[in-house]
Amino acid sequence: MESIWFASCPIERRNPLDRDIKTDIAVIGAGMTGILTAYKLQKTGKSVVVLEANRIASGQTGKTTAKLTSQHGLFYHRMIQDWGEEKARLYAQANENAIEAYRGLVQEEQIDCDFETTDAYVYSQNAEMLKKEALAAQKLGICASFVPTPHFPIDAAGAVKFQNQAQFHPLKLIAPLAQKLTIYENTLVLSVDAHQIKTNRGTVWASKIIFACHYPFIIFPGMYFARMHQERSYVLALENADPPEGMWIGADEHSYSLRHWRNMLLFGGESHRTGKNRQGRRYQALRQKARELFPNSRETAAWSAQDCITPDHIPYIGSYAPSRPDWLIATGFQKWGMTTAMTAAEILCDQLCSKENPYADLFRPGRFSAQSIPGAAEEGAQAMRGLGKRFFQVPRETAETIPQGHGGVVWETGKKTGVLKDQSGKTFSVSPHCPHMGCQLEWNPDEQSWDCPCHGSRFDRQGNLLEGPAQTGISHS
Ligand SMILES: Cc1cc2nc3c(=O)[nH]c(=O)nc-3n(C[C@H](O)[C@H](O)[C@H](O)COP(=O)(O)OP(=O)(O)OC[C@H]3O[C@@H](n4cnc5c(N)ncnc54)[C@H](O)[C@@H]3O)c2cc1C
Known part of the structure; x- marks a missing residue:
């Protein structure tokens, strides 16, 4: 999409x-x-x-969603604890300087890219955490404060506001x-x-x-x-939603991202590790929340994307x-x-x-950082699980039990096969192994794609490559 x-x-x-x-x-x-x-x-x-x-x-x-901000969730309190104040200050400065560099570039090249200076907010139910984050950010020189959120449509104990951030059309x-x-x-x-x-x-x-x-x-x-691994999130563009001022991101589980572009609200959420989405219904859940929060809104676009996450x-x-x-x-x-x-x-x-x-x-x-050791161990374990599944897990589904519009890994003619059954009952078969490092792929019902839980490569229903690290598609079985 x-x-x-x-x-x-x-x-x-x-x-x-x-x-x-x-x-x-x-x-x-x-x-x-x-x-x-x-x-x-x-x-x-x-x-x-x-x-x-x-x-x-x-x-x-x-x-x-093209927010330009040094506010990367609730980040600085934890970063000072893990890395010390000096490194946290450098991280904050690098990102604040990047916003200024975009401002300079837009001016120098006279680029009309809907660049707009605005404030960024991270909201949460946990006021204590927010207050600690505001103090940490202030200590690093960011213009930050804890603020109440009486007009924000999502229930929250408040938010941390960073001033003088920006958004644009990428x-x-x-x-x-x-x-x-x-x-x-x-x-x-x-x-x-x-x-x-x-x-x-x-x-x-x-x-x-x-x-x-x-x-x-x-x-x-x-x-x-x-x-590294990859995480995927889903976005809806909504008209007639009356977006709140500024750019917003939630810090709790099941939280959302909001910003406006022109008369539209970009409403994002439903994050998950790529390849871990067997049940699907991410768009459905996001749409339900959108209806609840913005009952008069109308959806004009929906899409998803993924990004790489490092252990530290x-x-x-x-x-x-x-x-x-x-x-x-x-x-x-x-x-x-x-x-x-x-x-x-x-x-x-x-x-x-x-x-x-x-x-x-x-x-x-x-x-090499002590902070990265548990995350790196988890990455290794995840890759082993993905490979282990390929070699040792016997498929529970058969081509007959897969519902229409869904896919799954089945045992067919003496080997594992990825089978998608479309709405008319027609089946498409692919090899269910990622060409990158061999992990077993999972069906993503929301995007109708085969996704790798190890490193995030993705393939369409015919097996064509959608995104890497894999460099080739998966063959038809
Ligand atoms: C839902 C979502 C919302 C986001 N919102 C924000 C936000 O509001 N603010 C923010 O700061 N960040 C945001 N991000 C993150 C941000 O969008 C990405 O980090 C950023 O776009 C990555 O840019 P990139 O140029 O590194 O990668 P990409 O834009 O992915 O570019 C990489 C390019 O390399 C090409 N490529 C890959 N392999 C090869 C090859 N073998 N040969 C030739 N070309 C190749 C690809 O085709 C691609 O065009 C968001 C991420 C997600 C998932």
Whole structure:
């Protein structure tokens, strides 16, 4: 399902790569991270090309809610406890600076992207937690306060308000920047070996390579598969909903995200680990809540997206791996990739221009932190469960017991098969194993897709690749 961003801002198409080329820098991925990074690097005089598997912004950037804020949920009280005040201050500053950098970019390039300064709020039923967060944020220099929420439609004990944040239309910002760049669309990177990038359209030789492809698809080195998982959330665009002022996010279980764009409310929620959605009904639950809170509203669009979550909740930005000094990466944005994409563009640009960056060490992908150990162990355990299921779990369903409109893994002609039964009873069969690392896929009834619970790759009902880290589709059985 298409987001309101694509429906309101078509982006000019680009041709695929049609020959072998050489460049200073190749950026893989034309989302917000790839575009901002390529734009900044090109301004320093370097020759840059962007390789995009699909269309510009067709990844998560085209499905975001595009809030620009340093308020990443209830984050700073916990961060000070886990990492200390100095690191928490750096994190806050990096994100506040990113908002200013967007303001500067919009002005400098005269971009009409519905950029609007507004306040951000995180709401909760737990007033104590909110007050602690407001104090922590103030300590770090953020203009934050605990406020009551008498007019907010969701029951809450109050909210933490961050002043002077912003929201915008992500594609309207990207479109004019993309026009200045050399971008090859429909050019899927298949493999990278030192400075050689093989795509489905030709080979690119680059002195430096930036992985801005959301979830890195290379397994070794780097081992990002052991250090991240993906979480999916659902969004409705509602007319006639009378949206509250500002941008909102909930901190409790079953909470929601709200912002307006023009006369519409973007209402998001129903988060879950990608691949853990067997029961489905996420859109249904979100629609029910929307009817309850905004009874006069009318839905104009619905879509979903996913983002990478790191075990210590800090993104990875910087050198890809010690054995690959000319590869760089930006990933693990925790659903806060708008400010983080700008931070990444600045860190990566400084690194390639041999300039110090005050935030580089905080986001260094090679960091080892005590905070990440339990999360990394859970990632490993989850991958083992996904593989274990493939080899040891005997399917309980049969093609006959799968209801119409649903899918499931069944035992058929001596092997496991993923079977979808459409509304007319017709069945579609695929291999139920993820080509990335072999985990058993799960059927996602909401998006009618096969999703991987280990690392979040997704495939449509015919088995075509929707999103990585996998690089190929799943074969028909
Ligand atoms: C529901 C939801 C709401 C969100 N709302 C917000 C918000 O309000 N504010 C905020 O700050 N963040 C938000 N986020 C997070 C934010 O949208 C993402 O972090 C951000 O868009 C990621 O941008 P990116 O450029 O890194 O990745 P993407 O936009 O996914 O771009 C990566 C690109 O790489 C391409 N690619 C992948 N593999 C290859 C390959 N092998 N070869 C060539 N190209 C390849 C893909 O096609 C894609 O276009 C939200 C996330 C979700 C899930």
